[in-house]
Amino acid sequence: MDGVCSGADGADGASSVSLELLKQKMADFAKERNWEQYHFPRNLLLALVGEVGELAEIFQWRGEVPKGCPDWKERDKVHLGEELADVLLYLVRLSDICGVDLGAAALRKIELNAIKYPAPAADTENKN
Amino acid sequence: MDGVCSGADGADGASSVSLELLKQKMADFAKERNWEQYHFPRNLLLALVGEVGELAEIFQWRGEVPKGCPDWKERDKVHLGEELADVLLYLVRLSDICGVDLGAAALRKIELNAIKYPAPAADTENKN
Amino acid sequence: MDGVCSGADGADGASSVSLELLKQKMADFAKERNWEQYHFPRNLLLALVGEVGELAEIFQWRGEVPKGCPDWKERDKVHLGEELADVLLYLVRLSDICGVDLGAAALRKIELNAIKYPAPAADTENKN
Amino acid sequence: MDGVCSGADGADGASSVSLELLKQKMADFAKERNWEQYHFPRNLLLALVGEVGELAEIFQWRGEVPKGCPDWKERDKVHLGEELADVLLYLVRLSDICGVDLGAAALRKIELNAIKYPAPAADTENKN
Numbered sequence: 134m135d136g137v138c139s140g141a142d143g144a145d146g147a148s149s150v151s152l153e154l155l156k157q158k159m160a161d162f163a164k165e166r167n168w169e170q171y172h173f174p175r176n177l178l179l180a181l182v183g184e185v186g187e188l189a190e191i192f193q194w195r196g197e198v199p200k201g202c203p204d205w206k207e208r209d210k211v212h213l214g215e216e217l218a219d220v221l222l223y224l225v226r227l228s229d230i231c232g233v234d235l236g237a238a239a240l241r242k243i244e245l246n247a248i249k250y251p252a253p254a255a256d257t258e259n260k261n
Numbered sequence: 262m263d264g265v266c267s268g269a270d271g272a273d274g275a276s277s278v279s280l281e282l283l284k285q286k287m288a289d290f291a292k293e294r295n296w297e298q299y300h301f302p303r304n305l306l307l308a309l310v311g312e313v314g315e316l317a318e319i320f321q322w323r324g325e326v327p328k329g330c331p332d333w334k335e336r337d338k339v340h341l342g343e344e345l346a347d348v349l350l351y352l353v354r355l356s357d358i359c360g361v362d363l364g365a366a367a368l369r370k371i372e373l374n375a376i377k378y379p380a381p382a383a384d385t386e387n388k389n
Numbered sequence: 390m391d392g393v394c395s396g397a398d399g400a401d402g403a404s405s406v407s408l409e410l411l412k413q414k415m416a417d418f419a420k421e422r423n424w425e426q427y428h429f430p431r432n433l434l435l436a437l438v439g440e441v442g443e444l445a446e447i448f449q450w451r452g453e454v455p456k457g458c459p460d461w462k463e464r465d466k467v468h469l470g471e472e473l474a475d476v477l478l479y480l481v482r483l484s485d486i487c488g489v490d491l492g493a494a495a496l497r498k499i500e501l502n503a504i505k506y507p508a509p510a511a512d513t514e515n516k517n
Numbered sequence: 518m519d520g521v522c523s524g525a526d527g528a529d530g531a532s533s534v535s536l537e538l539l540k541q542k543m544a545d546f547a548k549e550r551n552w553e554q555y556h557f558p559r560n561l562l563l564a565l566v567g568e569v570g571e572l573a574e575i576f577q578w579r580g581e582v583p584k585g586c587p588d589w590k591e592r593d594k595v596h597l598g599e600e601l602a603d604v605l606l607y608l609v610r611l612s613d614i615c616g617v618d619l620g621a622a623a624l625r626k627i628e629l630n631a632i633k634y635p636a637p638a639a640d641t642e643n644k645n
Contacts, residue, residue, distance in 0.1 A: 162375070165381070175435070178316065180574075181313065182569065182570055183573045185566065186574075193563035196559075198301065198302040201358075210359075210360075210361070221349075222370060222371065231326075231330050231345075233341060239350060242342075246290065252290075304449055304450055307562070310442055311443070314443060317436075322436075421636035428584075429583070431579075431582055437572075451559075454558040456558065456615075469617060470618075470626075471622065471629070474623040476604075480604055487584075488594075489598045491605060492534025494601055494602040499542050499543075503546070506550060508549035509550070
C-alpha cells in the first residue's frame with residue numbers, strides 16, 4: 134500500500150481519508166463509466182447488502198475471532214479489507230444518491246448516542 | 262458540530278469528516294462506557310447486520326425510489342441519515358477492531374476497481 | 390397452538406409444517422388485507438433483509454453461543470423463534486411472488502450440494 | 518425435477534416439502550460430512566447472512582422487478598431458486614441448532630400477525 138495517496142491534499146496519507154473524498158471518487162467513477170443510470174437508491178442498497186454478505190462469509194466458519202484477527206493469513210486480512218471497503222463505498226454512494234451528508238449524519242449520530250447512553254462521570258473512576 | 266474539522270483539507274467542516282476522526286470518536290465512546298469488552302469482531306459484524314436491516318426497512322415498502330428521495334417527509338430523511346450513520350459507525354469500529362485501515366482499504370479498492378473496470382478513454386466521447 | 394395441524398400428511402401437527410401450507414397462509418393473509426399491492430419482489434426482499442437484521446440483533450452482543458442456546462431466558466428464546474419465523478415467512482412469500490417453488494428448490498439444492506461435497510463412503514467409518 | 522419425492526409422507530411431491538424433512542436432511546448432511554463441529558449458532562447465522570447477500574446480488578441492478586420475474590432468463594430463475602434455497606437451508610439448520618421448531622414458530626407468528634393486523638371483516642366487502 135505504499136504510495137497510497139489518499140487525502141484531498143495528498144499530504145498526510147490514508148489516515149485522513151475523508152468521506153467527501155470517497156464520495157467524489159465514487160461519483161467520478163460512475164460518471165466515467167456511464168453507470169449513473171444504475172445508481173438508484175434501492176439498487177445501491179441491494180448492492181450494499183450483497184457486500185455485507187461477502188463480509189459475513191469471511192467470518193462465517195471461524196467461531197469467535199479475537200481482536201486484531203491475529204492468526205489470519207495475510208491474504209485473508211487483505212480480503213477482509215476489500216470487503217470492508219466495498220461496504221463503505223456503496224454506503225458512501227447510497228448516501229450521496231439519497232442526498233444525505235454521511236459525514237455530518239455520522240457526527241450527529243455520535244452526539245445522539247452520547248445523549249442516549251451518557252458516559253459515567255470521569256471522576257467517579259478516580260475516586261479515593 | 263462546532264470545531265469539527267477533520268478532513269484532508271481541514272477547512273469546511275462536516276463535509277470533510279475523516280474516517281480517522283470517526284474511528285477515534287468510536288474508540289473514545291466505547292472506552293468511556295467500558296464497552297470495549299463487547300467490541301469483538303463478530304459482535305460488531307452482527308451489530309452491523311442489524312443496522313443494515315434497519316436501513317432496509319426504510320426502503321422496504323416504497324417500490325422504486327428516485328434519486329434524492331424527493332417525496333420523502335423530512336422525518337424520514339432524518340431517519341435515513343441516522344441509519345446510514347449507524348451502518349458507517351459500526352463499519353468503522355469493526356475495521357478498527359480488526360486492525361484494518363478502512364480509509365486506505367477504500368482508496369485501494371477504488372484503484373483495483375478502476376483496473377477491473379477500465380473507463381472508456383475520455384477522448385472517445387469527444388471525437389470529431 | 391391447539392389445532393395446529395398443518396403438514397403434508399395432516400397428522401402429526403406442527404412438526405410437519407409444509408412450505409406449501411405457509412405459502413398458502415401468506416397468500417391468504419395478504420389478500421385479506423389488500424396487501425398484494427405491496428408484495429413485489431424487491432419490496433419483499435428488503436423486508437426479508439430487515440428481518441435478518443432483527444435476527445442478527447438477538448445474537449449481536451453475546452459472543453459465541455453454544456448449541457441449543459442453553460442459558461437464554463425463555464423470553465429470548467421465544468423472541469428468537471419469532472425472528473426466525475419472520476425470515477421464513479418473507480422468504481416463502483418472496484419465492485411465491487417470484488414464481489419459485491421453494492420446497493422443490495430446497496430439495497434440488499441439497500442434491501446439488503451432495504454432488505459438490507460428496508460424503509465420505511459410509512463403510513470407511515466401519516472398517517476393521 | 519421428476520422423481521423429487523419430498524414430503525414427509527413421500528406422496529404428493531415437492532409441493533408438500535415439510536420443514537421437518539429439510540431439517541432431517543440438513544442434519545444428516547452435516548453428520549455424514551463431519552460438519553457438526555462447525556454448525557454453531559453464530560456460524561450458521563453468518564452463513565445465512567452470506568446467502569442473503571447472494572440473493573440480493575441477483576436483484577441489485579435490475580430496478581423494480583415485476584411479480585413472477587417475467588423477463589428473466591431461465592438460468593437467472595434457476596439461480597434465484599438456488600439462492601432462495603440456500604437461505605432456507607441455513608435458516609432451517611440454524612433453527613434446529615438453536616432448538617427452535619421453525620414450523621411451529623412460523624404458524625404461531627402468522628397467528629400473532631393476524632391479531633396485530635386484523636383483516637377487515639369479509640362481509641364488508643360484500644355489502645349491498
